[in-house]
Amino acid sequence: MTLLGLTTSVQSAQAERTSRVQIDGTIGTRFGGRMEVDLEDEDGDHSDTGTFTTDSTMAWGILASYQIQSNGNVFLSYSRQETTFRFRSEDYEDDEWSVDETSADGSIEYFQFGGNLQLPTRIVIPYFGVSAGVTRVASKGDGGDWARFNLTLDGGLRFDFLPILDVRVFSRVPFTFPASELYCFSGRGCAVVSHGGPFVQGEVHAGLGLKF
Numbered sequence: 001m002t003l004l005g006l007t008t009s010v011q012s013a014q015a016e017r018t019s020r021v022q023i024d025g026t027i028g029t030r031f032g033g034r035m036e037v038d039l040e041d042e043d044g045d046h047s048d049t050g051t052f053t054t055d056s057t058m059a060w061g062i063l064a065s066y067q068i069q070s071n072g073n074v075f076l077s078y079s080r081q082e083t084t085f086r087f088r089s090e091d092y093e094d095d096e097w098s099v100d101e102t103s104a105d106g107s108i109e110y111f112q113f114g115g116n117l118q119l120p121t122r123i124v125i126p127y128f129g130v131s132a133g134v135t136r137v138a139s140k141g142d143g144g145d146w147a148r149f150n151l152t153l154d155g156g157l158r159f160d161f162l163p164i165l166d167v168r169v170f171s172r173v174p175f176t177f178p179a180s181e182l183y184c185f186s187g188r189g190c191a192v193v194s195h196g197g198p199f200v201q202g203e204v205h206a207g208l209g210l211k212f
Contacts, residue, residue, distance in 0.1 A: 022073075024063040024168060024209030030081045030108075031056035032201040037182060037191040039087060048100070050089030052182050052191045054108065057083045059203055061110075070120040077112045077131070079172075079203070085183045087191055102185050108201070109136040110174055112152055127170075128155040135176040135199075137183060144184050150176040150198075160211075168207045175200055 033054035041047045061079030068074055088101045114131020131152045138145035156170025175198040182199065184190040 020067040021212040022063075022065045022067075022166060022209050023212070024065075024166070024207040026061045026063060026079070026168075026170075026205040026207035028059055028203055028205030029056060030059035030079075030083075030201055030203040033083075033108075033199060035178075035182060035191075035193060035197070035199055036195050037087070038194045039089070039185075039189045040192050041189045047189050048087075048089050049194065050087055050100075053086045053088070054201070055084040055086070057081055059205070061205070063207065063209070065116075072115060072117050073127075073129075074115045075113070075129070075131070077114075078110070079205075080107060080109045081203075082107050085185075087183075087185060104139060104141060104183070104185050106137065106139045106183065109138070110134075110150065110152065111136070112150075114152070116154070118158070123160055125158040125160065126156075127158060129153070135174065139184065146178075146181060148176050148178050150174050164211050166209045166211060168209065170205055170207070172203050172205070173200065174203075 035052050037052045038046055039048040059079055059081040061077060063075060063077045065073040065075035084103050084105055086101060086103045090099050110133060112131040112133035114129055116127045116129030118125050118127035133150055134147050135150045136147045152172055152174040154170055154172040156168055158166055158168040160166050177198050178193050180192055182191045
């Protein structure tokens with residue numbers, strides 16, 4: 001009985017150790033992203049005022065976490081979205097509204113480091129997290145790219161169906177704080193933040209992961 005108990009204890013300790021690291025692949029949709037901006041030409045002169053938006057599209061990512069206590073994890077995450085950036089301005093003249101829109105393709109990437117708290121339940125585990133990181137916006141053309149600081153809130157449910165496998169669903173809200181340029185449209189100019197405030201998006205993901 002003593003030998004059996006010792007073996008069981010060792011196996012339990014090994015199971016506990018091997019479940020501390022989790023790596024998940026995720027896929028979902030990202031939406032939102034809207035700011036009032038000024039459009040500046042290549043010389044930095046004001047040329048127009050309007051709204052900068054991004055299209056809602058699919059997003060994917062990877063999440064690596066390490067359990068530091070029964071109700072807490074630290075994590076690194078990366079997610080990417082291919083989208084269309086749009087600048088839209090409206091003008092009222094001669095009793096008519098005229099609309100001018102410029103669009104270009106590009107990507108938005110989030111690089112995050114943070115932590116989350118979770119309820120230490122057995123199978124269905126709710127959690128809430130906060131992270132900080134970098135937002136990278138890049139053009140597929142010659143519009144360039146930029147990186148800015150962000151803060152992100154996330155929360156979801158993790159389902160531990162098997163000792164080595166987990167499934168999760170979660171939502172995430174990144175707040176990016178652009179200092180100046182948001183995006184440069186080739187041949188048109190750069191969208192520059194005209195009012196203070198963050199660039200906010202939202203996303204919903206499902207993920208499948210392995211525990212080590």
